[in-house]
Amino acid sequence: MALSGLEIYKLLPGSSKNPEVKKHANCKECGFPTCLAFAMKLGQKQAVLAQCPYVEEESKAKLEASAAPPIRLITISANGRKLEVGNETVLFRHEKTFYHEPGLFVRVKDTQADAAEVAKAVGEYMVDYVGMNLTMNGVAVEAAGGDFAATVAAVKSACPLPLVLLVEDPAAAEAGLTAAQGTQSLLWAATPDNWEAMAKLAAQYKVPLAVRAAGGDLDALAALAEQVKGAGVEDIVLDPGVRDYDSSLAAFTQLRRLALKHNERNVGYPIIAFAGDDPVLAGQHIAKYAGFVVLDRFSSGTVYPLLVMRANIFTDPQKPIQVKPGIYEINNPKPGDPLMVTTNFSITYFSVANEIESSGIPGWLLVADAEGMSVLTAWAAGKFDAERIAKSVKTTGVAEKLSHQRIVIPGHVAVLMGELEEELPGWEINVGPREAVDLPNFLKMQWG
Amino acid sequence: MPTIEVPKEKWNGKVREITLGATAAEGGTRAKTVTVGGETTLPFLHFEGEIPRPPAIAIEVQDRKPVDWSPVLLEAWGDVTEDVAAWTKAAAEAGADVILLKFSLHDELSPDYARQVLRHVLDATGLPLIVFGPGQADLDNDVLVAVAEEGKGENFVLGVCEDKNYRTIVAAALAHGHLVNARTAMDVNLAKQLNILISDMGLPLERIVMDPTTGALGYGMEYGYSVMERLRLAALQGDGMTQQPMLVTPGEEAWRAKEARAGEGVPQAWGDWAERAINWETLTASTLVESGADIVVLRHPESVKRVRGMIDVLMSKSGVTS
Structure with a gap:
């Protein structure tokens, strides 16, 4: 469990009871004025313990243990495509952020004639969402008797994506690992019956190993993880053996709490979840806390919403994705083409820009600095008012590019019309639609 | 072998219990009432607290056939959208716990018109109602005051109350025995403040449903999600002004998204239109149910089926092992 700056201070020479160590209190050799200042920097991970030459061995061990992440980072890879999961530090995204998006996998069976075809589609899938290319993370190949x-x-x-090998028979597992050589796959699963052989394989082929207990038995799961670790496998993934909504929510929540708040090392690993066709x-x-999610079916109309959802939940709440304020030219606009204004929240910008672009209508899109908020939120917070819009019209010099003085404002802020007329004398203010999707139609009907 | 102790949090707060609708014995005409709230832990964590009842699903019907709805939605309902009573019956059959009647904006909208529409809906179903105005302050007030009076004692939820426009609606709820839906823009403190303002007018907290505003999947859902998680945590930690049950409108928000509305001229990677659109609504709704929603307002019958299926399993207590 991570220690606070003050807890760290108690382990440094400044707090030592040993006079030989205590005499180095606040020696500044670490580069900080006092032991307390150094402790604070250590707590914020802006310094490393090695900067202190006098820290006692016992303290060192405690500090190093506390520095290990409570949920181990697990990496799998293939052909340079890498997936990292784990290393999470909070239960709720508003407390800090969720760091590593769970990998989305599609299951294929070795009895399935089109396994390679499905794998190919999964590997090729890519979809644009607010300027990011979202992709799947891999294929889970199941030994089902083929x-x-x-x-x-x-x-x-x-x-080209990483693999999960779903196999419990050690002989088949070894054949699969051999076939997968050159990739770093996840091997699933070690159970109370086969764990020795599976742990041996995982150590030999240097792959992470999932341990599986039955029916959400976390005692059995922790015991199995401990055994596997004792056999030399450091990279472990947990499958508590639950498959429905309720038992998954209970088990995954408990595992996350145990790792983060109870310092339960034996469950300090990412979780693999099986969502079936749902x-x-x-x-x-x-x-709610999976590191790997395995789907039974690949379909664009299902994975697109899931990939967007993952991007949403794993967005850093302190840093909404923003675009740079300024003038954006869409479809090579001419001086007579429409001018529209919106905010610099990326989702807002891309919704508007994509609509204009796909309509083929040329236009000028003025993006005001609304501190990365959407139109309504920014308006409510006073970050997208007449003054700010007028200011961005003036500072960008957009008027010099135009042969008209007309600007379309979002329908949600129709109330700004009067004030904006005062802020921009001589301009005609048009109230546009509330939703970006209605913009092309509005431009066709209203602009001319 | 060491035994792992189930990691439970101790909460001292509880979500308020609020009942929608009133039976004849209670001064209304509803065949049944629906109660929400009463949770003493985070959503569905049966292992550490009480989740006494499932979240309720409301289905939105409108007073006339919507002009701006996705064809995917209109096809799913078919002809009933032409007639509000028929639509209400179909919504009840599709599994609604509550009917949300939304008045759309058109020239015929008047207090008398609203009374007539309400009558049709009351006659068509015995379920409790939520009634939303068209979303323009003056018209909302006209419509909701008329509806509140016409349905005196029915214990509707009237909406939408916002900080700029809550007095008339709250007064109507007070005068005629209804509840209100208090909507604020994705902010914990604004939500608390509006609850205080409304209760200061004399409406008991047992008659206020809190609506923290919903963003659709891909369009800010995570903001609403985190605000709801924070409101629910505050409620469980004992902050009395955050203990209102939460109502969210994932149906309306999700079906405004281009992903749900547009079938042509979209990237191939978006996949099948209906599949994607229904996933858009269900994923928005299910994510909000997991963050503490007590009433979800949906639009597509298939989404209702899926969200109901999820809630049923989440209420089954299969996750309680000890």
């Missing part, structure tokens, strides 16, 4: 090694090889050559369950897994 030729596991051949299927793994076929999937690997069809899809996007709503996958959504719960994304919001």
